[in-house]
Amino acid sequence: MIEFLKRLLRTPQGAIGVTLVALVLVAVVLGPTLAPHDPEALSPLARYKGPSTAFWLGTDQYGRDIFSRLLIGARATVTMAVFATIVGTLIGAIVGTASAFMGGRADEFIMRTIDAVMSIPSLLFALLIVNLLGSSTINALVAVAIAFAPGMARITRSVALAVRKQDYVNAAIARGEGSSYIVMREMLPNVIAPIVVEMTIRVSFAVMLFATLSFLGLGAQPPAAEWGLMVSEARRYMHLSAGILIWPSAAIAIVAVGFNLLGDGLRDALNPRT
Amino acid sequence: MTDNTKNAVLDVRNYSLDYKTANGTFHALKDISLEIARGEILGLVGESGSGKTSLAWSIMRYLPGNARETSGKILLSGEDLAQKSSSEIENMRGKRISMVFQDPSTSLNPTLSLGSQLSEVLVRHRGLTRKQAWSEGEAMLARVGLKTPAAMMHRMPHEASGGEKQRVVIATAFACNPECIIFDEPTTALDVITSRQILDLFVELQAETGVASLYISHDLALVSRTAGRVAVIRRGELVEQGSVGEIFTTPRQDYTRELIAAVPDPRRRLVAGQVPTDAQPLVRVEDVSVHYGRKPFLAALTGRKHERVTGNRAVSLSVNQGEILGIVGESGSGKSTLAKAMTGLNPFEGKIWFDGRPITGLKDMNTVYRKDVQIIFQHPDASLNPRQRIGEILSRPLKLYGDAANLDQQIGDMLEQVRLPRTHASRYPHQLSGGEKQRVAIARAFASRPKLVICDEITSALDVSVQASIVQLLLELQKAGNTAYLFITHDLNLIRQIAHRIAVMYRGDLIEIAPADQIDSPQRADYTRRLLDAVPPPVGSAA
Amino acid sequence: MLEMNRRFFLAGTAALLAMPSAGFALAAAPAKGGTLRISIDQAASVIHPLLTRVNPEYMITELLYSNLTRLKGDMSLEPDLAESWTPNDALTEWTFKLRDGVKFHDGSPFTAEDVAATFKAILNPETASPGRNNVGPIADVVAVDPVTVLFKLTTAYADLPVAVAYPTARIIPAAIANGDLKSLSSKAVGTGPFKLASYEPDRLIAVERNPDYYDPARPYLDRVEVQVFPDTSAEGSAMISGDIDVISTLQPTEYLRLDGNDGVDVLRVASGQFCNINFGCDTAPFNDARVRRAIALTVDREAMLQFVTEGFGTLGNDTPLNPSYRFFKDIARREKNIEEAKKLLAEAGYPDGFEATLIASDRPAVRTQLAVALKEMAKEAGVTINVQTMPHATYLEQVWKKGSFYVGFYNMQPTPDGIFKLLYTSDASWNETRWNNKDFDALVAEARATTDEAKRSELYTKAQELMNEEVPSIVPAFFDVLAAKRSWVQGFEAHPRASVFRLDYVSLTEDAPKRG
């Protein structure tokens, strides 16, 4: 594990990625305790204020402290994105691995259907689902998860197929191992690594997707401090105070870049060749 | 070029090469000195990692960024290559010194026609126009013995056979009549018969052009009949160097001796002659056929019948208690397919009788059968799960077939049985060497005290010396448990050493089965004889 | 005398109203010609004159059709297709004299028949016209002669001339009204100042001058291009870059952004347009007036005015009327008073407050802003409000008129009666609050039929006081109507009604960019 972390930190991507993500996680864990102000308290007299000692990043259209809102919002934003990705990945991984293991017509059928689903752009798909379920953070989460599942299924399958051909799987079959053991102990451990990489990178996509849903009025609900929502609300006020738009955007950018870099780092670190 | 054709064309003097790596400096070549005169072939023999390829790259001046040349020089016709500018080097490559690679299927660009890949070197170095180069190229293809050069020029690599491709590569190497050519295992990737033909071609062209040749190979036997002089390299150092005769008859170094001893020699039989053919064979394979592939969509749609790929065509054979049955054949002859069928990895038609019990398919292969029939694969790194410790890998068969009592004890014993330290149980496969890994695989196979072990090319990925020791181990285990082997290989010499009987397969058909000692008798099938002719006569006969 | 007064006030006559309204007298004689680009903030999906529902659609039909009367910038009436109108003494019958020689776009003459047919169509439930309940208590419409129409009413109604100016009361040919009414979804046959040139609901609606318009002077413009801008910020940018000449409805934030840009004039007019918190007065806990009043008491109205209008508005007092309306009564304003609120809640049986979900549609955005602000303000009185926003369509489908606690948003209506009958009486067309207060109904009904100014204002005052006491809905603030134009645009004014644009009075100066 330690040795693995070393490998991870050796690449510049890995190093920067870990740092940024760690930064974000701090906000997620300690955000509420660190926040200097009540993120929802209105102050009519302190609207559109620039950065000051009282309000480090200034205040928004309700005179709320942007810095506090960012800290609080980290939970809503990041955990949601991570969670949605994990759910989507799990669904995808199960379907993909199963499909690969079954093979033959079943595999064909599953994959064609997945292709079909994937022909609907994931944003559009998410849009439809949220409209269906009604706009709320949880529903957005479900939507993103569902939108992600097919892609992940596809990737998992291709990886699983490669593993499936390996001789140690053949050996297991020849040994007369049960399917469950083969899938769980022989295949899955070797499938997971690339999946984790893909997952990490997709977290940033999830953040984007959430933000975009909020922009289309279908994501988190005001006055939630979800970053995407903050940005999309801010667009209306950006001409009165640029900070309202810039800070949450920057926060999102950090998450996105962080997870992307981390993903690339992981890819190298998990790659046997390096 | 001066007139000093007497002197060495290629002259490597006290050459040393290091690689800077994350965990310290690695000495790839230490004080190497060798010369090749015009018209001479120097065989460079060494096992994997001995540095023979590094030497090739240093001669071609194609070294990775972390390489450091710590001493010595490399002279081509007296000119120090180290002094040359990169553009000079580029002008030299392919013109004055060229190279033939191991695997033609990877050394040719899959998306360019063979012709363009051959002619580009002529355009580059002999300043021909594309047109001239093309026709010149045809001529050369004819010269390397390709039947339809004009057509071959237009083919894409995937449209040509391995042999044809390698001929094109050789043609390219000879294209500009270089002074020196480096052959890096030029036949290893090819089938027995093809490689024989390629070898003949090489010898012929070499004699004709008198090019100074450095012939790199791991195969002593092969080198013994191509090269005039041999240099043995080990861990970056030249062990010894001399004429083929000296080296093979009176080797001075122990390592050389071991190497020579390790080379399989049909005359040194390692098993007692015949096993008594008892009334009922252990396994009887009856008309087993294997087909691949599904009906393609259109065929399924139109109901048009279509020819499925055939792996095995009605193969029948039997193995007796404690017998070693060798199966030989070129790639695609269906040896492994049979093995897969017998272990339930391939669906098959026909019957397999085991211990008098009929097996018609996967469903019949119960625990008993699984326990009694084990398989060992070619590549140990592929057959051992990289994410499981040796201990876990070895524990599986124990858990599956009976006594899982005091596992650690048993696993330890298994490891010792295959000459591995008990401590290896806690290691991961990638922490072991190739030979060690294969030993683990063997240990796993024998854990269940099987009656039949199918060995699918299990030594072909290993170095000669390692191969020898593995074979040694296998034979001991065989004697100990009177286990029967189905030993699949393409190495005739090896199989002739250890098998009781040898089955020859070709394109999915079983050609014939013959006792090992009578495999070379003149009344064998034609294909069998061609195979035997193709393998170089074993070492020593040169002397 | 009173008689005179009454006639003087009620009877519109061309003589009186033909003169151009004061606003324009100052401006230089309008130049003719040119193309005006005006932006709207959502697609004009419907151009059927009887079925339009939102301001952008009203704009289009206003360009293409005419009413009998129309509202001027000061909310007073001006004749359109009608030249004059007179009621009977009981105010139960109104006679409209029509212009002669007016032609529809298809060349057919305009007569009283068309008026009759149009109103019959509007009143026909099958047509499902949104204006059905807003054009007055009409029993029957009779074409007396080609230029005379008689409106028979079910009750006395003083405001009919204003009611017929309602945006969905555009006059269409009888032939179509009695025939293929649907055909007007994609074509336009009106008597309006402009003819439909091209119609792309989501991008561009272009109209061209109607040479046969009854007023030879107007319209001044050759062509009007109505462009759809889904994104308000983008709309502002387009104005700055001079891509568009007029923004018909402007967000306060964009107003602040555009203000001071040279070449851009921002326009502002006080209006009765408002956002309110609707209580379902038939469902607990809101069926208790004390609870409603308590929540109203938590509102800091000055702050709210800032939050939802950036200060571009007037304070509300929980009635839909403000100084922009005639008959507005300035009752003592309800100020924030948490103590009082807590007390009322306790009396009502909620000593430690309660929890409720406040629903706000996502368009326009102020709905959400209002909800979020109220959430925080109500906190102080121990009332926990969960804000839930939803797409407008879902809102209309699931909450509107059904919900018991949600945010509404309304244009100013031409008269108090208009807004009361629209939202608050038991028989209101959109009885959102289900307040169903008999006394209130009675007051409004009586006021309708009353002609005496003093009496009327007294009745409306009572009504407002009652409403302010009962709080069927919280009206914290009214919005000014904001708009913007390039300086080269003349004669465009922001209209308090927000659904009136009067583009036929607009002209371009010579420094306007020449366009195709």
Add this chain to the structure above:
Amino acid sequence: MSPNYILKRLMMIVYTLFVVSLIVFAITQVLPADAAVMMLGENATDEALNALRQSMGLDAPIWAQYGHWLGSLLQGDFGTSLRTGQPVGPIMFEALGRSLLLAVLSIGLMLVLAIPLGIIAAIRRGKVADMVVSLVSYAGVSLPEFVTATLAVLFFADLMKWLPPTGYVPLTENFVDGIRYLVLPVCVISIILIAHVSRMVRSELVDVLHTDYIRAARMKGLSGGTVLRRHALRNALLPTITIVALDVGYLLGGVIVVEEIFAIPGIGRQLIVAIQARDLPAIQAGVLIMAATYSIVNFVADILYAWLDKRIQYD
């Protein structure tokens, strides 16, 4: 590449569209909206509504409705918009045309930028240039389109006044203006893809540069440049075809947002409006058309790939 394969792929497209039609129909069935109400508005009386429901066959069982819808679909009738009362098909296809223009231009720009970046990164692997390129690409993926779009408008239009902020002019109407209006949206869309594709090109090229045949080519005395041109690029760029095709899905998604902000009346706008107005026929048509576009693009890509890379044998 056998006719067999082509036929198979075509059948796949048909299947895809079938599945999509099921999905979209299912979704639109349960969307919280009553088609009749949407059409007649809030003021419709119940009689009116019921009458309309009858005429629209909304009272028929679901499967019957689906059958009917699919049937008319096959006759090229996408139904009438509940919002505008106009036939959906023509509107959607016109919109699709505009979106495709946007998409094609974006892909074009993206390729022009991404491929060189990827190549530089690959040959200067691990060097500064490589880092710079990856930073650029990360910048691309670090913000959602609607933010980049907003910032782009603020800077290039409001501040610099170089380009018109938003809006759309058909190229047929005025080519120059049309292009000027397209510049910003095209840039915004391509930024996202540049990141992905340049990284793709990089890794592919890195792999190719390590193959034996590249070494072999160098050993023939060919210069690095020649080898790159003649041997490496071709093989490295082939896979990008498929990747780009797959990205079209993401692109169409991005187009939705960008069109919303830049007021481009493309299919994305149409869909947003349709979804907001619960215009079911429009939603169905829009989604189907998008899916079809995606499948066809990928089909073409596969054929192109198979045609360019003779190695692949499809059955």
